[in-house]
Amino acid sequence: MAGHGTRGRSGRRPTLEEVAVLAGVGRGTVSRVINGSPRVSDATRAAVEAAVAELGYVPNTAARALAANRTDAIALVVPEPETRFFAEPYFSEMLRGVGAELAETEMQLLLIFAGGDRERRRLAQYLAAHRVDGVLLVSVHAADPLPDLLAQLDIPTVISGPRSERETLPSVDSDNHGGGRSAVEHLIARGRRRIATITGPFDVYGAQRRIDGYRAALRDAGREVDEALIVPGDFTEEGGRRAMARLLDLRPEVDAVFAASDVMAAGARQALRAAGRRIPEDVALAGYDDSVIARHMDPPLTSVRQPIEEMGRAMIDLLLEEIADHRPAASRGLDRRQVVLRTELMVRASS
Numbered sequence: 001m002a003g004h005g006t007r008g009r010s011g012r013r014p015t016l017e018e019v020a021v022l023a024g025v026g027r028g029t030v031s032r033v034i035n036g037s038p039r040v041s042d043a044t045r046a047a048v049e050a051a052v053a054e055l056g057y058v059p060n061t062a063a064r065a066l067a068a069n070r071t072d073a074i075a076l077v078v079p080e081p082e083t084r085f086f087a088e089p090y091f092s093e094m095l096r097g098v099g100a101e102l103a104e105t106e107m108q109l110l111l112i113f114a115g116g117d118r119e120r121r122r123l124a125q126y127l128a129a130h131r132v133d134g135v136l137l138v139s140v141h142a143a144d145p146l147p148d149l150l151a152q153l154d155i156p157t158v159i160s161g162p163r164s165e166r167e168t169l170p171s172v173d174s175d176n177h178g179g180g181r182s183a184v185e186h187l188i189a190r191g192r193r194r195i196a197t198i199t200g201p202f203d204v205y206g207a208q209r210r211i212d213g214y215r216a217a218l219r220d221a222g223r224e225v226d227e228a229l230i231v232p233g234d235f236t237e238e239g240g241r242r243a244m245a246r247l248l249d250l251r252p253e254v255d256a257v258f259a260a261s262d263v264m265a266a267g268a269r270q271a272l273r274a275a276g277r278r279i280p281e282d283v284a285l286a287g288y289d290d291s292v293i294a295r296h297m298d299p300p301l302t303s304v305r306q307p308i309e310e311m312g313r314a315m316i317d318l319l320l321e322e323i324a325d326h327r328p329a330a331s332r333g334l335d336r337r338q339v340v341l342r343t344e345l346m347v348r349a350s351s
Helices: 016-023 027-034 042-055 060-066 082-087 089-102 117-128 146-152 176-189 205-220 237-250 262-274 292-296 308-324
Strands: 073-078 108-113 134-137 157-159 171-174 195-199 230-232 256-259 284-289 302-305 338-341 344-346
Touching: 016 027, 016 042, 027 042, 027 308, 073 089, 082 089, 089 108, 089 308, 108 117, 117 146, 134 146, 134 308, 146 157, 157 171, 157 308, 171 176, 171 308, 176 195, 176 205, 176 256, 176 284, 176 302, 176 344, 195 205, 195 237, 195 262, 230 237, 237 256, 237 262, 256 262, 262 284, 262 292, 284 292, 308 338
Parallel strands: 073 108, 073 134, 134 157, 171 338, 195 230, 195 256, 256 284, 284 302
Antiparallel strands: 302 344
16 A cells, blocks of 8 residues: 555655645645645645655655754845845845745744855855755855855755756746846837846846846847947946946937836936936836835836745745755756746836
């Protein structure tokens, strides 16, 4: 009988996916039952528990708990300075989504900053001691060593956006390409001819994808891409102000700007006002995130809405699945899931 022991019908250890199929539910629902979440109906919980019993499924988390290695804690790691975390609405909305979803479980959340080499070394020692069951990595740059370190330590990890198109770790992101494209298509439809973009850091894959969307929209409209209209920024207000000032020096005829974040758009607005340019009469302005900044700017900012809070919730769901069905790194291959959520352009008076 399949329920005896810990081997499935094929003689190997049954997986979370097999439990989900037998119970007629999704992986996320199985992981919620295993992790004690109350967000499951009694009937669904009974179906999952019956499938677990029939297959003889033993969650890796249970084995770790028996070995006294379970911590019931998750770390949200931000490899950025604390000043940036508290200055950008993106991080607070992400934290809100993570906290709301985790509140449905017995897990505790640890917020850890790792913006410098010293903090990263201290974090590496902390994680090597397996003091958390899983890690959420937010705002990851291409050369950041933390994702590879976590893979080596065999700690379940989910990141907020892949590092490249070849990402092997599970990730949750918004459709950065589609978002950037929709903003520029809107500016084109408004009759703007010289559309610039203030980018995020080039070593952030999501920022690259927003640039790709900018380029695609221009090319599909039969326009050439003027590289002088692509000015790098750093997702900060001061970075947006500097980039806009540089744009006005290089291309004073610019009549529209897509900033890759609302924070940078706020900085660009300062530079435009200082130069006597009216928004949107002289220069139309669009941002990205649809944060509280966008809604309270003067004029209100057209912005690409990415569902940040929903992204935080999805990261927790994915991480709980990873923890519930954790396998050795050598057996993972390239089957990690990349979740991409839709964006929506919110049109306001700035464009």
